[in-house]
Each structure stands twice: as structure tokens, then as C-alpha cells.
Amino acid sequence: VRIETLCTGDELLTGLTADTNSRLFQTLVLERLGLTVRRSTVVGDVREDLIEVMHTLAARCDAVLVSGGLGPTTDDLTAECAATAAGVPLVESAEALAHLIARFARRGLELTPNNRRQALVPQGAEVVLNQEGSAPMFVLRLGACRFFFVPGVPREYRHLVELQVLPRLAALLAQRGETPVVRVLRLLKTVGLPESHLDARIRPLLAKYPGVTFGYRTHAPENHLKLLAHGATEAEARALLAQAEAECRPLLGAHLFGVDQETLPEVVNQALRTAGQTVSTVESCTGGLVGAALTTPAGASDVYPGGAITYASALKTQLAQVPPELIAQHTVVSAQVAEAMAAGIRRALHTTFGVATTGYAGPTGGDAVNPLGTVFVAVAREGRVVSERHLFIGDRERVRAFTTHAALDLLRRTQLET
């Protein structure tokens, strides 16, 4: 069954409004029926475009979900264009009109002539009353294709899709003898592996798992491997997914830090909590971003008492016990100073770990040895300090975000070793 979405409205073509309806439908139809929307189109409130696109979609689809353009104003052209495309007149639906009158009466409002337009539907369409709004949904066949016309107001749209559209699509699948395929999804989130390396590591599994679609998503500096397993039943799909995931995990090693909705700070905090450990921070170039990341998950106070932002060199000494001579000898952007910061904040705040960042975030700074984008992150624990040097390419915002991520990831890997 080939299905597409069509969303109408000038406001969707000026950057003002996003087509969130089609995204919702894509999610629901995939989760509930295992159907992938084949294409999504957005057109403005232009008669010739609406009619042309309906003809085109009718020729290649089994079903089309149309949203928007069913309101009471003059730029609401969907019903009129659907009638033109089908070669039928618009007619007033008695039940839609009764629904409108009742709805307006309940609110003590008078039905104006433009509101009454909302009861007009193409002749021969199946009318489905909308309990969440005034315009009805209607279903119309154009050739062999079923068009579901649904109001664009997100609340009404969701209501009608869930209660009216999805059951009709399930019936259509059954009628075609297609049993819906169940799909289950797992995201495996990695850090430190470029997308091409991730692809190379996973490639040997592709032929072995024809029932699993392998995809990649870049959320720099993370790369996510997406496993979408298909099956006739949910149990079958889940079993296949578990098997594929079990084969992926050793290929990803310590690069894999979490799954699905988990974030790096959540993973780090949870590992600290489980081990009864704590961490403090001292930040130069990140200016508070590491602390902000650690306190993004709720309940962070169990594992994070706080830290220092030491943008000025003097504060690295005052708050994190870094000897001024060390700064003079190595400069503030050095492994030595990063390590001294991490060890110093750990001692000062009596935590299991201390995390430090220092670097040249830009847009100026750096030297021949440590150019712009060079950062050092360090993690101290009892009796040992480790640091890493990174060179991040990009603007100040990107360098700071990547540094924050690198600091948390070094903490994660240090935890894994203990």
C-alpha cells in the first residue's frame, strides 16, 4: 500500500510554521501499521497547485492523507479543489451542518455564512464528524486512491487520525491481504566513531539481517546507529532486534554509551549514582556548560555538589588550587594545567572525581603548538589524573559544545575503568 501526505497552507512555505501534522502521521502509521509514508508534499493555498497535486497523487498512491485548508476563510480551498479534481460539485452535508449549528449554539455563537462553508464537501464523499472542531473530515476516492481530508488544527488532526484514519487504513491493508508488518526501533548511541567508520564496522551484519534496516544519524559529536527490525508479530520483531543488537554491541565497544532516549549526562550520572560516587567541575573555556549538562537530568544533586567557573587565570589558583608557576610555565591551555585543575577541584570539593576543561574556543587565540580549537579535558580521581587533547574545527559554540561532550565522555570512560 503506497501512502503519501499532503499538507496545505501558505504559512507552511514561508518558514513561519512547520508541518508537524505529517510528522505525527508518519510516526503513527509506522508504529501502528508498519507502513512508511512514501513522500510528503507541502503546497500553498493556490488552486492550480492543489488540483494538480491531487491528480498526481491519485495516479500513484493507494491512500493520501491531506491536512489543512478546511477552515472558514477565503484561503481555505481544499474541499473546493478536491471537488474539482474529482469532477463533482460541492454539496452541503446535512449532518455536517447540524454538527456545526449544534457546536456554535453550545458556545452561544451565531453561525456566519463563512462558517457554513465548512459543511460543504465534494459530492459522494464519506463525511466523518469531528468531535474536536467544526470542520468535518471527509474521505473521497480519486480513481483508485482514497484521499483522507483532515482539518489541520493539530489537536483535531491527531484525534481524527487516531480514531478514524488509522482504522480505515488497517481495513484497507486487510482487504488487500497485506498483514501489517510490525517494526521495532533501537538507537545505539556512539561517540568517537565517525559515521564512515561506524558504517564500516556494521557493514558485515547487513547481509546477515535482511529483516533489519540499519541506518545512521549524526548528532555531532555523537553518531547513532539505528536498527529497525521487522516482523509479522511484535515478539518476532523484538527477538530479531535483540539478536542484531547483541551482534552490534561488541563491534561498537566502549564507543557505545547509551540507547534510545538516553543522553550522555544521564548515563554518566546514573553510573556515578550506582557506584555511590560524586564529581565536581572546574571550567575555563566551557564557562559552565559542563555543570549545566550534569544538572540537566533531574536528581543530579546526588552525584554533583557543584564546581567552579575559572575563566580568569587567577581563579584557577583561587578556586582550584592550580599553582601560578604551573600556569606561567605551561600556559592555561595545557595538559598540565587541565590536570592540575581537575585534581585541585576534586580536593577542594571532596568528590570522587574532578573534571576540568581549558582551551581556545575562539574566535581568536591559540598559537603554533596549540591552534584555535585546541582544548584539554582532564579527569582526576584518587591517585590518578588523565587528560586528553582535542582539536575541534568550527565556531566558538561548536568548540564549547564538543569540549563539554568530550569532558563528560572522558569521565564516562574513566568510570568504566574503575
Added chain:
Amino acid sequence: VRIETLCTGDELLTGLTADTNSRLFQTLVLERLGLTVRRSTVVGDVREDLIEVMHTLAARCDAVLVSGGLGPTTDDLTAECAATAAGVPLVESAEALAHLIARFARRGLELTPNNRRQALVPQGAEVVLNQEGSAPMFVLRLGACRFFFVPGVPREYRHLVELQVLPRLAALLAQRGETPVVRVLRLLKTVGLPESHLDARIRPLLAKYPGVTFGYRTHAPENHLKLLAHGATEAEARALLAQAEAECRPLLGAHLFGVDQETLPEVVNQALRTAGQTVSTVESCTGGLVGAALTTPAGASDVYPGGAITYASALKTQLAQVPPELIAQHTVVSAQVAEAMAAGIRRALHTTFGVATTGYAGPTGGDAVNPLGTVFVAVAREGRVVSERHLFIGDRERVRAFTTHAALDLLRRTQLET
């Protein structure tokens, strides 16, 4: 000039990812060139769909902006399908390959064969190197239509659209003899004025300036007034804009904190710099976000030496000199503790101002007097401390973001008074 967008990627048809690129382009092409995108299409990583849609778009458009599918992995099919649609082979671009090699070398990474695929472009295409990423942009004519193929990574996309695509479209307009209506834009950014109040204050100007479109954009907690002045020449549009802006400013008063791209941290830092003043921070519920905001603009070290993140009560005493008795008497979420934190960090770090935050960011916490979402922000200066209580509705992330903004805005208003 008829222009459409085409965005490719399976992830855009499963509800996982929104097509934010096309929205950005819609906004930019309208603002900068006065062009409205006629239609936006999203297709998956399916060869036959990609080729079919390119043929269809070539037949009806003057220009098409394509995003996505230029990555190194097997599901990146855009260049290959563009070549097929144009009836030409894929060829390796020497300059794109040199760019790839240099980029990988800078990162110390090896160029894998799949990375090398990113240097393949349809024969005859104009190659435009991408300073923000590995895949080049390319421009290809299909019939009379110019296709701009741009990588889908949002940062790369924006960069290439602004620097490469928009100038080429402007040239196309000029070549067709279509003079774009010149539009010049000014954003007046306010804080503390609900959109309805902003509307009410500005409404009297609407009739007076028919050549200016007044719009509102909510970037909670900020509200932006958008003035878009139209003219036959840029000078004419700019003169009209300046006149309208001059009339708006007194209506907005101290709520107006900046214009256009200016951010609240930039405005605050610049005011401190001009006055030769400095600020330190001490943060509880924001966990570093205020420090991170102050250090987002470049050059922050002039005015911000640093601060403390005092998530645990004990650190409020250790790092910000808050007497434990004061915490015991008033609890950590109180005006008294916020004020003591601000005054304490100012003394400890020898700055002109001290800024403090404390509150219940959620998802749990709060009491009958100070429910969830209650926060206190405070600003200390020589001889005086002020604080404000806010009750923010929303999730943890929203409460923390609004608290950060409120702290900076209190600092801004305190500076204005001095």
C-alpha cells in the same frame, strides 16, 4: 521565478526528524529576495522516487534547492540519482577530493573508500567546496531548471545557502529582469512584555506605516517585534525602517534590550565592558547556565572572571560565604539566600556585580509557599543587593532557561540604573 525545495532522507518520513532545512530556506529566500517557495517535497532514500521527482521538478521549476543524501554511506543516493536524471555519469571532482583529503588529514583520520564517494558529482555540475563539512555542494541544470544540491547537515546547509545559493538566485532574478522588491528587516527584542501588550503598544503605528509590515515573534521569554520595510530601492526601504523604528523605541522603553542578532548576554557584556565593570556568578538551580550564557559571546574574559556552581548547600557556604544559619532559617530557595549568594560571590571574587540563582527547577521540589517553578535571582553591587522572585511554569529545562534569562535581565536593569 518558480522555486521549490526537495529534501531527501528516510528519517524525514518516519517522524524522527523534521525538515528544518526547507523552513530555513523558505525564511531566507523570502526575507532576502522576496521570493516565496512554491512547494516543498520530502522523499526517502529510494532511487526511483528521487529520479522521478527530479524530472518532475525540472519540468515545472526555474530553481530547486535539494538537501540531503550527500553523505558517505550507502543510503546517500542524491548525487547518483542526479546524474541518472541528467543522463550523465558520476565523475570524481579533483578539487572536492583534495578538500576531503585535507579535511581528514587535519583531523588525523584516514580517508576510507566510502568517504571518497563524497567527491563524486554528476559530470558537468559546478562544484562548490563546503568549508563547513566534507561533501561539496554542486549546481546542475536539468533542462531549463537549476538544481542546487546542498548537504543536509543544518550547519553546512545554512552556511552554503547564505554564501552560495542566495547570491546565485539573486543573479538569476537579475538576469530574468525581475527586480526584487527590496525588504529590510529590523528586530526589536523585548523582555517582560507579553505579545498582546506588545501588540497593543505598537498598534497605533500600523496605519501610519503602510510600507512597513509589523510582525511578532515569540522566543520565550523574549518577544520580538519585527519591522519589515519595503521599497523600490534599499535606501528608500532603510529610510522608512529608521523612521518606524524611531517611533517604536519610546513605546517599548526599558523592555527593549537589543536589535537584530544581538543577544541578551552580548548586550550585558558590552554594557559592562563600556563601563569597565565585571560580574561573577553563583548558581544553584541553573547549574552553570548563567556562566555559560555570559561566556557565549567572544571576549567575555574582559568582564567575567568566573564564578561558582553551588548545587549543594555546603558549597553555598564554602564558595559564596553564605552563613549556614541563614540557609537553616530561610531554606536555600529564598530571597535572603539568593541575596547572600550574590553578595558573597561578589566579595570572594572581587567583581563589580555578583549574580545568583536558586530555585525549584523540578520535576519535584517546592512547598506551599514556594511551589515548583519558584526561583529567586539576585544581583549584588557595592552597598546594595536586589532580588526578584519568579514563578515559571513548565518543565525543568524551561525553568532553568527562564531563570538564566531572568538573572541576566536583572543584571541588565541594574546596570541601567547605575
